[in-house]
Amino acid sequence: MALGLTPATDQRWGKGAQVCFSTASCSLGLLLVAATPKGLCSVALGDSQEKLVAALRQDFPAANIHSDDSHLQAWSASLLRHLAGQEPRLDLPLDIPATAFQWRVWQILRSINYGDTRSYSQVAEMMGQPQAVRAVARACATNPVALVVPCHRVVRSDGSLGGFRWGLERKQALLAQERQYL
Template sequence: MQMELYWQAVKRNDARFDGIFYLGVKTTGIYCKPSCRARTPKRENVEFFPTPESAEQVGLRACLRCRPRDINIVDPHIVKLIRASELLDGWEAPNLKLLAAELDVSPFHLQKSFKEIFGVSPKKYYELKRMERFKRELKSGSDVTTAMYEAGFGSSSRLYGKAAENLGMTPAEYKKGGKGVKINYTIPDCELGRILVARTIKGLCNVAFADDDEELINNLNQEFPNAEIVKDAKVLKAFVDEILKHLSGKENRLDLPLDIQATAFQMRVWDILRKIPYGETVTYSQLAEELGDKKKVRAVAQACARNRIAVVIPCHRVVGKDGSLSGYRWGVERKRKLLEAEKNL
């Protein structure tokens, strides 16, 4: 998460991070400070360094434009927040009061400023880092139990309690790439053409529109290549009935169980989407502001675009700042019809 934080600072030319880290660009052989106004390099060509010396040790030269060695003052506020993240990485459990005392700041100030910079609270940051460690252990070949304890989960109940939110499936299923998961689907008609509704034993994993069944089935197979996919309209009847009633305007609210894979940021965006009232819209910038960072408009738009649960996660209710419909995974015309139908009821 810290590397992602650094990369976002580079894209913003954020001078608050000058002296905190330096970015080296492999293709040019030059290192800069985060606020450098040179053209932003590609992410895969960037490496981060804690000091100018560490960058020069691998053969990089100081940028003549931003002069990265000419930094006299490092933002103490950012230093404390980076230190807070480092402390959390080594703790067995997050404690806001102890963390604030360690940094000589108030708990309220720490909570607010940490979320402003990292996008999540200290507690959420700790949970995400722990889950990242768990995933790395699994990918390196560890069994689930070993990975669980190496990542700091004291019991399997705590791990599985977080698994659905962070993995979209159980840890064992994640390790096998979803192999062994059974997915039932059906494809009925609806007001917007053909609609595929698919579910695992835990909840909906795919809801999609198209003009023909072949496209829908191919997309489902591509998304879940290792799953056992079976057509079964009977198993999905209750889900389909609710969705079709919603599309016809007979049911304004959809509160169906989901089984989805997503990053923590996508989960936050999708959670807000599900709270947008029927018949109303919000802009991408309003969503970004609600998430605590007005500059994350593009990230919000990408999270909406990656939604695979049409209507139930109502990304169609997000519009451009000027009211334009912009993109929609299942076609702008379907988005227009959905919004018109909701406003007319």
């Protein structure tokens, strides 16, 4: 089952579904960009192409997954420009399943300005659900599209980093990079 979703939702990328991917070197190691014909379905950071592709295959076990640098060139270039501070706002098409709650969290995260942060509790309050701090953290943890949905911009109330699916070192580096380009 992809990304911890229900079996019914997972069928969306069942047998025969097409997912193409590309990897590129970036300031944070390797960047994997994957998409369906409708939009990005995965943006991941890592140190090994083999591990990134294996994780993609695990998230989409029944899909037909193949490398396609040319199809993803524009989106990859946009993400690399973003990392270099040249494109602070990303508005790329997404094809990711989510609950209504996750979408609300992710939309709020996309509204956080480049270089800014919010706490998990601030995001919950912005949603009008101040008691949903743990659910906000879970939505951040299940975000499949790093950078596009900038979950790295969410920190603990005391300012410490909290968690990050792609490693705390990368979260710290992303925040430092964004502040550098302001």
